[in-house]
Amino acid sequence: MTALVLLLVIVAILGVGVAVGLARRKRNPFTDQRFVNQWEQQMRALEAGLGWRFVAEDQGFQERVPQIGRMLEADRSRVRFQLVGHWRGVPVLAVEVVFRTDNVVASEYRSYSVVVVPRPMPGPWVLISPRTDSVWGLFEQFVATGDPVFDARYEVRRKNPAFATALLASGLPQALLQDPRAAGVAIAFDEHNLAAAVPGPIVQAPLGHLADLLLDVASRVPWQALPRG
DSSP states (O other): OHHHHHHHHHHHHHHHHHHHHHHHHHHOGGGOHHHHHHHHHHHHHHHHHHTOEEEOSOOOHHHHSHHHHGGGTTOGGGEEEEEEEEETTEEEEEEEEEEEEEOSSOEEEEEEEEEEEEOSSOOOOEEEEETTOGGGGGSSOOBOOSOHHHHHHEEEEESOHHHHHHHHTTTHHHHHHHOGGGTTOEEEEOSSEEEEEEESOGGGSOHHHHHHHHHHHHHHSOGGGSOOO
16 A cells, blocks of 8 residues: 555656646747747748848857957857848848846846947947946946937947047937937947847847948948047
8 A cells, every 4th residue: 555655656746747847848939849940930031031141150249249248248158149141242240149137136138139240440449328228237337428319318338538529429429319220229339340239039130220220330430530549
């Protein structure tokens, strides 16, 4: 009798374990073949629409934009998906990354899509981010530009005040305010590359619009007239 009870207890425990495993499997989308197939179809459509290709090899995202890479705490595992290609004749890297967001209770993580293009001339970094997106607050404290409309929508963080002042005096704030593609977009002038980042997964992000935005920004900035150091 005792052996039978023990057997029933073991069977019950195994049953609970299987049920928990199945529940976790359902919660993990990448163990659901229907989700995987749907994601693959979306990625293939993205590749076909942009002319870019999905790659598994590390493309050096953190080295290309180290100021944004700081948000990843040097953890390459947070770079999820990568696309490489060309846009308007310029090499482009697009990635989905997981950024850390802090609150008073704990750290949480959110997916962002980032497009990176070469910067025409190297120089100090500047980050222009939407005021409503608190994830960028982990960087240095922002500085006001003196343009009340721009300051109400964006925050500016910079390493070199002279470079940032000259950059913003080039008419860039007004251009961003008038460009619907810039709404909700963080733009990073990293030392050797430009990047545009928006919340959300890569298969849903307006990657072509972000690439166009970056190239248009790069074309309007008077690089030769800006301080280098």
